[in-house]
Amino acid sequence: MSSNRRTLVILGASGDLTARLLLPGLGQLLSTQGDLEVELIGVGNIPMTDAQWRKRITASFKAGGASSAATRALIAGTRYLEADATKADDLAKIFAACSGTPALYFALPPAVTELVCATLSKMQRPSGLVLALEKPFGTNLPSARALNRLLATFIPEERVHRVDHFLGKSTVLNILGLRFANRLFEHSWNSSNIERVEISYDETLGLEGRAGYYDHAGALVDMIQSHLLQVLAVIAMEPPSTLDSADLRGAMAQVLRATRVWQGKAATGSRRGRYTAGSVAGRKLGAYAKEPGVDTSRATETLAEIVLSIDNWRWAGVPFVLRSGKALDDDRKDIVITFKPVPHLPTGMTGTSVPTQLRIALDPHMMHLDLNINGEGDPFALDNVTLSATFADSVMGAYGEVLEGILRGDPTLSVRGDVAEECWRIVTPILAAWRKDAVPLDGYPAGSAGPRSWKQLPTKD
Numbered sequence: 464m465s466s467n468r469r470t471l472v473i474l475g476a477s478g479d480l481t482a483r484l485l486l487p488g489l490g491q492l493l494s495t496q497g498d499l500e501v502e503l504i505g506v507g508n509i510p511m512t513d514a515q516w517r518k519r520i521t522a523s524f525k526a527g528g529a530s531s532a533a534t535r536a537l538i539a540g541t542r543y544l545e546a547d548a549t550k551a552d553d554l555a556k557i558f559a560a561c562s563g564t565p566a567l568y569f570a571l572p573p574a575v576t577e578l579v580c581a582t583l584s585k586m587q588r589p590s591g592l593v594l595a596l597e598k599p600f601g602t603n604l605p606s607a608r609a610l611n612r613l614l615a616t617f618i619p620e621e622r623v624h625r626v627d628h629f630l631g632k633s634t635v636l637n638i639l640g641l642r643f644a645n646r647l648f649e650h651s652w653n654s655s656n657i658e659r660v661e662i663s664y665d666e667t668l669g670l671e672g673r674a675g676y677y678d679h680a681g682a683l684v685d686m687i688q689s690h691l692l693q694v695l696a697v698i699a700m701e702p703p704s705t706l707d708s709a710d711l712r713g714a715m716a717q718v719l720r721a722t723r724v725w726q727g728k729a730a731t732g733s734r735r736g737r738y739t740a741g742s743v744a745g746r747k748l749g750a751y752a753k754e755p756g757v758d759t760s761r762a763t764e765t766l767a768e769i770v771l772s773i774d775n776w777r778w779a780g781v782p783f784v785l786r787s788g789k790a791l792d793d794d795r796k797d798i799v800i801t802f803k804p805v806p807h808l809p810t811g812m813t814g815t816s817v818p819t820q821l822r823i824a825l826d827p828h829m830m831h832l833d834l835n836i837n838g839e840g841d842p843f844a845l846d847n848v849t850l851s852a853t854f855a856d857s858v859m860g861a862y863g864e865v866l867e868g869i870l871r872g873d874p875t876l877s878v879r880g881d882v883a884e885e886c887w888r889i890v891t892p893i894l895a896a897w898r899k900d901a902v903p904l905d906g907y908p909a910g911s912a913g914p915r916s917w918k919q920l921p922t923k924d
């Protein structure tokens with residue numbers, strides 16, 4: 464076994480995540496990072512020939528715009544194994560097929576992931592083994608804790624990568640530069656100057672045939688419990704002294720530990736909706752409740768909005784509103800930081816002073832700063848202007864970035880075990896309130912902005 468060589472073993476290789484996200488990310492990674500020596504083994508529970516597997520990879524690499532000597536070499540040497548990874552014998556066969564140090568990527572549902580980890584804990588494992596676990600990590604706080612405890616019995620934390628592809632998104636990484644390389648922002652990045660922070664990820668996409676997974680997760684767990692809380696952590700954390708994984712992830716963990724539902728009231732600090740039939744950008748979409756595989760007794764939400772507080776010196780009193788939903792009228796994916804009004808506007812100044820807003824768009828990668836300046840004509844009248852800039856795209860997509868960390872053994876862009884638990888701890892009271900029906904499940908037509916009755920969530924006493 465060559466010591467630099469890694470074997471990426473994808474468990475769940477025949478699934479949608481592998482074809483749509485993992486393989487295109489891998490192709491981009493190989494085409495840009497020539498020094499990586501990677502072998503790929505696909506594992507699934509359906510029969511597939513090596514030739515069929517290669518065809519799938521070729522199509523995914525093409526979709527990711529990746530074609531290079533490295534991608535061709537990987538395709539030539541790859542294999543597909545039909546196996547049940549919850550069984551020790553099958554796992555042993557998979558390890559025996561690896562020519563490099565294995566990185567097991569779990570593109571599997573959380574319940575199956577837990578079973579595979581239990582099997583791994585009881586068997587002989589190759590040295591240097593790396594695990595990459597897709598979200599959601601566990602299905603609630605107790606299961607995430609139990610899974611962390613189990614992992615700790617057989618593998619060091621630095622070799623466990625809890626994947627959150629938002630940490631690989633270039634805009635999220637760009638926030639670090641914006642915040643910490645400009646004296647201007649960090650100075651006013653606190654409750655004295657900031658009125659509220661909104662992190663939104665509204666999608667026009669509907670269920671897209673993912674009921675098997677999504678109907679058990681819903682918008683809160685699918686997007687907020689994982690991705691948007693990571694974004695919140697990057698926005699709100701204290702400046703780390705280095706970008707090493709210990710400093711960066713430590714700063715993220717610290718701020719998440721201080722985060723809770725606004726005023727501790729899950730029923731007033733959250734709301735949920737589910738789309739009914741409608742049309743999105745001219746495309747007809749049926750009601751979520753009628754989609755094949757949806758069980759209406761689960762009352763799964765397709766839109767969730769929650770308000771959080773961060774109980775520390777910097778942020779006390781500032782609401783952080785997190786929202787994400789499907790089948791909405793617009794792909795609004797941004798972070799909006801609204802500053803407080805100035806304490807005094809000179810008497811005699813006319814026009815409208817809008818609150819200064821910094822808007823960081825997650826897709827496309829841009830930032831906008833809304834300011835008041837003296838306008839044309841009457842120099843004492845205010846005009847509102849927007850300064851905009853485009854963030855450079857990273858050479859790889861988010862999955863390429865995340866896979867690089869896994870294959871190079873750098874956990875910086877992975878979710879640390881305690882952080883995964885904090886994220887569950889934050890949403891647990893909301894999930895409990897929803898289970899008790901303390902918050903209505905409001906309907907909204909697909910293609911609308913959300914339930915008509917929704918006003919701003921209350922953030923004042």
Ligand code: BG6
Binds near residue numbers: 668685
């Ligand atoms: C995934 C969610 O993790 O993130 C999806 O499961 C969601 O429901 C997706 O659509 C959004 O991320 P991106 O990068 O595809 O916009």
